Amino acid sequence: MAWWRWAANAPCLVVVVAAQAQWPAPPVPSPVAFESITDNRFSQLRRQAMQFVASRPRQGFQFVERHRDAEFQVHCRGIPVLWLERRSKHLLLQVSLDADQRAPVVLQLRAILQWQLEPLDHLEQVLAGVPEPVLMDRMLQVLAGQVPDGARCGVL
Incomplete structure (x- = not known):
C-alpha cells in the first residue's frame, strides 16, 4: 500500500522540480537568530554591510x-542574498541557500556579522518562531541547478 502512495506522489515531485528549474523562485533563506542588540550596535553592523558593498563597486552588489x-x-x-532584521526580542540573520553559488563572498560578510553576535540556542530559536529550511527546500535548491554566470556577484 505504501508504494502506491509513493508512486502517486512521484509525478508531483517531478513537476515541482521541473517548474523550479524552468522558473527559479527567489532563493530560500537560511535564518539564524541572535540576542537583541542596541541601536548603536545595529548601526555599526549596517555600516559594515555598506562598506562591504561599497568596496565591491563592479561586482553586482547593492545595499x-x-x-x-x-x-x-x-x-x-x-x-537578496543576505538579510539582517531586528525583531522585538531578537535579531535575525538570513543568507540565501544558494549564496555559495550566487555570491560566495557574501559568506565572508555573514561570518563577520555572526562573529559579533550572540546566537540564541536551538530551543530559543524554535520558541521565537525562527524557521529552519526544510530538507525539501535544500533539495529543490540543489536540483534547480547552477546559478547562471550573469547572475553571480563577487566574480570579476
Whole structure:
C-alpha cells in the first residue's frame, strides 16, 4: 500500500522540480537568530554591510535598507542574498541557500556579522518562531541547478 502512495506522489515531485528549474523562485533563506542588540550596535553592523558593498563597486552588489535601524539587505544583481532584521526580542540573520553559488563572498560578510553576535540556542530559536529550511527546500535548491554566470556577484 505504501508504494502506491509513493508512486502517486512521484509525478508531483517531478513537476515541482521541473517548474523550479524552468522558473527559479527567489532563493530560500537560511535564518539564524541572535540576542537583541542596541541601536548603536545595529548601526555599526549596517555600516559594515555598506562598506562591504561599497568596496565591491563592479561586482553586482547593492545595499538595500528596508527600514532604518530595523532591517537591511545585501542584493546580488537584484536578488537578496543576505538579510539582517531586528525583531522585538531578537535579531535575525538570513543568507540565501544558494549564496555559495550566487555570491560566495557574501559568506565572508555573514561570518563577520555572526562573529559579533550572540546566537540564541536551538530551543530559543524554535520558541521565537525562527524557521529552519526544510530538507525539501535544500533539495529543490540543489536540483534547480547552477546559478547562471550573469547572475553571480563577487566574480570579476
